Amino acid sequence: xxxxxxxxxxxxxxxxxxxxxxxxxxxxxxxxxxxxxxxxxxxxxxxxxxxxxxxxxxxxxxxx
Amino acid sequence: xxxxxxxxxxxxxxxxxxxxxxxxxxxxxxxxxxxxxxxxxxxxxxxxxxxxxxxxxxxxxxxxxxxxxxxxxxxxxxxxxxxxxxxxxxxxxxxxxxxxxxxxxxxxxxxxxxxxxxxxxxxxxxxxxxxxxxxxxxxxxxxxxxxxxxxxxxxxxxxxxxxxxxxxxxxxxxxxxxxxxxxxxxxxxxxxxxxxxxxxxxxxxxxxxxxxxxxxxxxxxxxxxxxxxxxxxxxxxxxxxxxxxxxxxxxxxxxxxxxxxxxxxxxxxxxxxxxxxxxxxxxxxxxxxxxxxxxxxxxxxxxxxxxxxxxxxxxxxxxxxxxxxxxxxxxxxxxxxxxxxxxxxxxxxxxxxxxxxxxxxxxxxxxxxxxxxxxxxxxxxxxxxxxxxxxxxxxxxxxxxxxxxxxxxxxxxxxxxxxxxx
Numbered sequence: 001x002x003x004x005x006x007x008x009x010x011x012x013x014x015x016x017x018x019x020x021x022x023x024x025x026x027x028x029x030x031x032x033x034x035x036x037x038x039x040x041x042x043x044x045x046x047x048x049x050x051x052x053x054x055x056x057x058x059x060x061x062x063x064x
Numbered sequence: 065x066x067x068x069x070x071x072x073x074x075x076x077x078x079x080x081x082x083x084x085x086x087x088x089x090x091x092x093x094x095x096x097x098x099x100x101x102x103x104x105x106x107x108x109x110x111x112x113x114x115x116x117x118x119x120x121x122x123x124x125x126x127x128x129x130x131x132x133x134x135x136x137x138x139x140x141x142x143x144x145x146x147x148x149x150x151x152x153x154x155x156x157x158x159x160x161x162x163x164x165x166x167x168x169x170x171x172x173x174x175x176x177x178x179x180x181x182x183x184x185x186x187x188x189x190x191x192x193x194x195x196x197x198x199x200x201x202x203x204x205x206x207x208x209x210x211x212x213x214x215x216x217x218x219x220x221x222x223x224x225x226x227x228x229x230x231x232x233x234x235x236x237x238x239x240x241x242x243x244x245x246x247x248x249x250x251x252x253x254x255x256x257x258x259x260x261x262x263x264x265x266x267x268x269x270x271x272x273x274x275x276x277x278x279x280x281x282x283x284x285x286x287x288x289x290x291x292x293x294x295x296x297x298x299x300x301x302x303x304x305x306x307x308x309x310x311x312x313x314x315x316x317x318x319x320x321x322x323x324x325x326x327x328x329x330x331x332x333x334x335x336x337x338x339x340x341x342x343x344x345x346x347x348x349x350x351x352x353x354x355x356x357x358x359x360x361x362x363x364x365x366x367x368x369x370x371x372x373x374x375x376x377x378x379x380x381x382x383x384x385x386x387x388x389x390x391x392x393x394x395x396x397x398x399x400x401x402x403x404x405x406x407x408x409x410x411x412x413x414x415x416x417x418x419x420x421x422x423x424x425x426x427x428x429x430x431x432x433x434x435x436x437x438x439x440x441x442x443x444x445x446x447x448x449x450x451x452x453x454x455x456x457x458x459x460x461x462x463x464x465x466x467x468x469x470x471x472x473x474x475x476x477x478x479x480x481x482x483x484x485x486x
Contacts, residue, residue: 014410015170018427019163030412043284050163054171056406056434 001039002063003048007031009059016051016060023048070096074104083466086352087393090381099365107355107374111381113388113421115364117411119356119377120425128428129153130357130372144237144248145302146256146295154427157283162431164281165300168216168274169435177216181439184211185446193450193486197457200316200480204447205309206232209439213304217297218273219262230255231305234298239474255301256294263293274300308436310350310476312443315340317464317477318347320456322395329397334448337441339397342404342420345383347395348464349422350474352380379421388418407433457481 003023005016016024016032023044027033039048052060072092076082082089093100093111100109110116119126129152141150152158167173185208192203207228214227230251237248266276278293288296319327319340330336354377362369369375384392389401403417409429411419423430430436448454458481466475 011406011408012410012412012414013170013408014412014426015166018409018429019159019166021159026410026412030410047163050167053167053173054163056171056174058172 001045001048003034003039003051004061004063005032005034006059006061009057011057011059013056015054015056019054020047020051023051072097072100074102077102077105084463086380086466087384090378090384093378093381094385099367099369101367102376107376108369109376109378110364111378111385113382113385113418116377116379116382116421117425119375120354120421120428121411123154123427125358125360125362126356126375127153127359128158128356129155130374141238141299142295144234144245144252145298146252147292148295148299150299158427160283161296164277165274165431168277169432174434174438177212177435178438178442180215181212181442182446184208184215185439185443189443189446189450193484196486197481197483198451200482201309201313201477202479204443205312206305208312208443209308209436210301210305212435212439213300216274216304217300218266218271218275223258226258227301227305231302234302235306235474238302252298255298259294259297260290263290304432304435307350307474308432308439310474311341311344311436312440313476313480314344314348314350314464315440315444316482317461317480318344318395320454320480320482321461321463323397326395326397331448334445336397337444338437339404340444341437341440342402342407343395343397343399345407345422346389346402346420347383348475349380349383349420350476351422352466352475353378354424354428377424379424382421406437409433451482451484452486454482454484457483 010031012030012032014026014032017026022037023035023039024032025035039045048062052062070092072089076089090111093109098110098112098115100111102109110119128150141148149158149161152161168177188204188207188211192198198204210227210231211224214224215221219227233247233251235248236244237246237251262275263279266273266279270276270280275297278288278296281287315337319330330340356375356377358369358371358373358375360371362375383389386392389399401417403413403415403419407419407423409426411425413419423433461477461480464475464477
C-alpha cells in the first residue's frame, strides 16, 4: 500500500500530520510529507484509509 | 506616571470589569507582561499571538493533561460528562478516539450532512419568523446546533426537546458549582439512562450513524466500554450544542451593534457571512482561554516556567495582537491580514495570511470547527432570506458578556432581540 499527496489540492489543514504522525509530517515548505514507512499491519492500513477520509481537501489517496 | 501603573493585580482577572471587557488588560499583558506569573491563581499566562500559536504547536513542552503517578490529572469535565476525550492529553489514545469521529466532522463525511443542516435551519427560521421579531438566543441559537449534532449521532428527532434541555444543563454544570453542578449531573444521569437502550440497540443492529461508529470502533481489537461510549455522547451533545449557538449570537451582535455599516455589505452579499464568522472568531471568540501543563521547564521571555506548571494560553489576547493584525481593535469583515475561509489546524495557509486562534491550533484543535462554520453561516444566511430588513429592537445593548471567563471564558450576549419585516 502506498500513500500519495496532491500538493495542488492540499490546503495545509494539517489533519493528516496530527491524526497519523507515524505516516505524515510537515515538510520544510509546510506541506505534509509522507514518511518512509512500510504499511504492513491491518491497523496501519486502516489508518492510511482513515487519513483519506479525514483530509478536508481530498488531497490524499491510497494506492494498492 | 510611575512604572507601577503597568503592574497587574491578579485579582483583576476576577473583576466584573475584566469579565465585561477583558481587552484593556490583555493589552497590558501583551505589552508589559508577555509571560505573566499569576501567583494568586498559581498559573502562568501567555498572551502574544506568536507565543500562544507556538505553545499550541509545542507538544513536547505543553500537554492538555497533567499526569499523576496513577493516571492523567482530571481535566474537569468527567464529573459532569463521564469519561471523555478531553481527559486525554497528547496520547495515542486521544488520537485514536479523535479519529473515530474525525471523518464525520472534518473530512468528507461533513459534506453529506449539509442538506440536513439546511433543513433544520429552515424549520427553525420558519418557526420563529411569524411575529416580526425574534429573541435570537433562546428562540433560535439554543435550538439549532443541538438538533444537528443529535441527528448526526442518530438520536431520535422526536426527543430533540430533551436534548435542548440537557446540553444547557451539562454546560452550566461544567462552568459553575452549586445548584448548576447538581442540575448538570442530574441531566447527565437522566441522559445516560436514556442512552442505554439506544447503545444496546446499535450493538445489536448497526446503523449508518455516529452512535454506531462509537459503539463499534476498535483499537487493537478492543472497543470502548459502555461508560466511555455514553461519556463520549454526552461530550458531543454538549460541545456540539454549545459554543456554535453562542457564535451565531456573537456574529449577529457585531453586525447589528458594532458594524451596522458593514452589515449593509452582508445584506447585499450573503457570502460575506463567512468573513463575519472569521472576524468574530478573531475579534471576540466564544472561548478566550485554553489551559496547558508544562511537561518540562520552558524558557520564555528570559524566564523559566517550571515543569508541571499550569499555563493559560490567552487566545483572546493573541487575536488582538497588533504585532500581527493591523488595527486589531477594529471589527472589520474586509480585513486583508486575516485568513477568511475555513480554518487550518496547522495554522499554516497557502495565502500566507494569518489565521485567528479562536479554535486553538494543533493537537487539540477544536474538533467541530468545520461543522461550526457551516452551521453558523447556513443559519445566518437562511435567517436573512426569511427575515427581511433585520435590525436591532433596542438602540443599546449591554454587549457581549462572560458570566465566568475563568472557567473557559464562554462569551456571548445574554439575549439579542432582532426586528424584521414580515
